[in-house]
Amino acid sequence: MTAVDRFPPLPDADMALVAALRDGLPLSHRPYADLGARVGMSEAEVLSRLSALAEAGIIRRFGAIVRHHEAGYRANAMVVLDVPDERVAEVGRTLGGEKAVTLCYRRVRAPGRWPYNLYAMVHGRDRAVVTAEVREMLARLGLARLPHDILFSTHRYKQTGGRYGRARGEA
Amino acid sequence: MTDHLDATDRAVINALQGGFPVSERPFAEAAAPLGLTEQQLIDRIADLRARGVLTRFGPLFKPEALGGEAVLCAMTVPADRFDAVAEQVNAWPEVAHNYARDHTLNMWFVVAADSPRRCREVCAEISELTGLTVLPMPKLHEFHLDLRLTA
Known part of the structure; x- marks a missing residue:
């Protein structure tokens, strides 16, 4: 469980590395040396900075970022619940601990437009199967009586990475 | 599959x-x-x-630690404008994901920018260009995130 904390700013060198990694690691035999060449760092410096970022949890994982649709996960359900504020921490931890839930966030409501404050994503291969899984999960956890909805995606228009970091010379 | x-x-x-x-x-x-x-x-x-199976190969960063923010936003888009609006929205490099979902709020996208201020600007720009209300749903707490999938 992680709060959405504020972090101290990273050094410019780290931000330059982050920006150079927007499209991923170079696919070469010495990728960290090649990355370093782009930002004016030695391979050793790149290795030590990236290890430190991983150690600090700023890199949350490192490897293949998979498009779930192409990996066979065609049914992508956003399960949303309206949980009383005083229960949301407990319910969030419970839902987040479920094997089927890949992501569980508390978000602000949009009063009058959108009552839900807890989001859980469930990915599966088949919409009917995912719906049944979600219904079973909510019933088993005693959450089925809370106002909730399941929003399946019907089309993906874009799925890329965020544009973080700051290349040297970028404002 | x-x-x-x-x-x-x-x-x-x-x-x-x-x-x-x-x-x-x-x-x-x-x-x-x-x-x-x-x-x-x-x-x-x-x-x-x-082949598009991977969006990329490399690190997945925690946006807040980079001074950035990723905000989920929703809009109600008239059906006959949906594709055109999706194209307009996707033109912002800060728009990382964009999905149609089966709800009155039928377009759900993530604005991921290098500062919370830029996130708010992008939402305002999208609203102005499309003439539609953008509802931002900022994250208050993260209970779990593990998007590893078994292929």
Whole structure:
């Protein structure tokens, strides 16, 4: 469980590395040396900075970022619940601990437009199967009586990475 | 459903969604337990990227730690404008994801920018260009995030 904390700013060198990694690691035999060449760092410096970022949890994982649709996960359900504020921490931890839930966030409501404050994503291969899984999960956890909805995606228009970091010379 | 992925594709995806080595020859190190050569692994990852199975191969950062923010936003878009509006919204490089969902709020996208201020600007710009209300749903607390999938 992680709060959405504020972090101290990273050094410019780290931000330059982050920006150079927007499209991923170079696919070469010495990728960290090649990355370093782009930002004016030695391979050793790149290795030590990236290890430190991983150690600090700023890199949350490192490897293949998979498009779930192409990996066979065609049914992508956003399960949303309206949980009383005083229960949301407990319910969030419970839902987040479920094997089927890949992501569980508390978000602000949009009063009058959108009552839900807890989001859980469930990915599966088949919409009917995912719906049944979600219904079973909510019933088993005693959450089925809370106002909730399941929003399946019907089309993906874009799925890329965020544009973080700051290349040297970028404002 | 995953018949376009062969056994090697699956092995690579399942083994390499986290913990990629930070070392001088990381592909050689990661290839060995998969029974692949360094070059075979590099070629396979390049191929998975070219086929769109991977969005990229590299680190996934915690946006807040980089001073940035990723905000989920929703809009109600008239059906006859949906594709055109999706194209307008996607033109912002800060829009990372965009999905149609079956609800009155039918367009859900993520604005990921290098500062919370830029996130708010992008939302305002999108609203102005499309003439539609953008509802931002900022994150208050993260209980769980593990998007590793089994291929």
